[in-house]
Amino acid sequence: MSQEEPKITRAAYASKKGEIALREHEYDGIQEYDQLLPNWWLFIFFAFTFFFFAYWIIYYQFGLTRTDVERLEDRLAVINEAKAAALEELLANLDDDVLVTQLATDPEQLAVGHQVYTTHCLACHGADLHARISIGDGQFVNLPGRSLMDGEWEYGDTPMDIFRIINDGSPPGSSGFNGALMEAFGQRLPPTDIAAVTAYILRENAEQFDVPEISGP
Ligand code: HEC
Structure with a gap:
């Protein structure tokens, strides 16, 4: 990548050109796509992470709700x-x-x-x-x-x-x-x-x- 080009990710650059970007590492002949996870996936992931954290605080740390x-x-x-x-x-x-x-x-x-x-x-x-x-x-x-x-x-x-x-x-x-x-x-x-x-x-x-x-x- 030359210095004049604007800084965009490799994956974005590749997808602009209609290519699939691969990450550099390779283990046992296996390579990974260099792509962002879809937003719907990320939304569920973060929503549940947040839910767990809130639940952990409310339920286990402060005992604000009553246990079964x-x-x-x-x-x-x-x-x-x-x-x-x-x-x-x-x-x-x-x-x-x-x-x-x-x-x-x-x-x-x-x-x-x-x-x-x-x-x-x-x-x-x-x-x-x-x-x-x-x-x-x-x-x-x-x-x-x-x-x-x-x-x-x-x-x-x-x-x-x-x-x-x-x-x-x-x-x-x-x-x-x-x-x-x-x-x-x-x-x-x-x-x-x-x-x-x-x-x-x-x-x-x-x-x-x-x-x-x-x-x-
Ligand atoms: C799983 C077996 C079992 C069942 C079911 C059972 N019993 Fe008993 N029963 C015993 C045993 C064993 C004794 C003796 C207990 C002891 O000596 O401490 C006993 C003792 C008794 C005694 C005292 C008898 C004596 O000669 O002093 C009475 C009365 C009695 N049972 C009535 C009942 C009634 C009424 C039911 C049903 C609602 C019932 N039993 C269900 C096992 C059972």
Whole structure:
């Protein structure tokens, strides 16, 4: 390039003449075009660079917005509060007597309880509540849960004790049954379902808990 020529880039000079300019270096026989990236490409590149930088400052440096974890925790807190309130409301009107004489004699409650049992409990406590499954020829295989028909209750034998073990699960520190623990179903099911399934278990053990006969029309 002589000194009289105006200073323009090699690429601009070449494209003016309808040529393609190559950069000087060459590696492994590969050469590069000496061209500007298109503006639309550059626009996206800088826009995203700026976006990232702003995001990094706002989100990570100053914590001006709330993180997903914080939002999740807030929502869980609201849900847990509502659940605790629902449990408290139910417990205010629930005692041994209500469970035995009202819920365990109410066909509607028993139907709900049976449904809950079939969906959530049967796998470990068995269809006949004996915590076993028949494999024919009068033989049985034991399931992980305790029998709910043997008249023995590991964690207390009042109706409310049974409600509690279902709602709260095995007490902290308990070694369980053959190493298996009972899950806290209060985490998963509404307290009304726990009460209904308790009523269903009481009905199945009607003799032990003196559950009155259902007097129907
Ligand atoms: C994954 C298996 C499993 C499921 C599902 C399960 N349980 Fe249990 N359950 C157990 C085990 C194991 C124990 C014994 C826990 C212990 O001893 O600490 C137990 C104990 C109990 C007890 C105390 C029994 C006793 O003899 O003291 C009751 C009542 C009970 N479960 C009811 C239920 C109900 C109602 C459901 C359904 C809502 C249910 N369980 C679902 C495994 C299960």
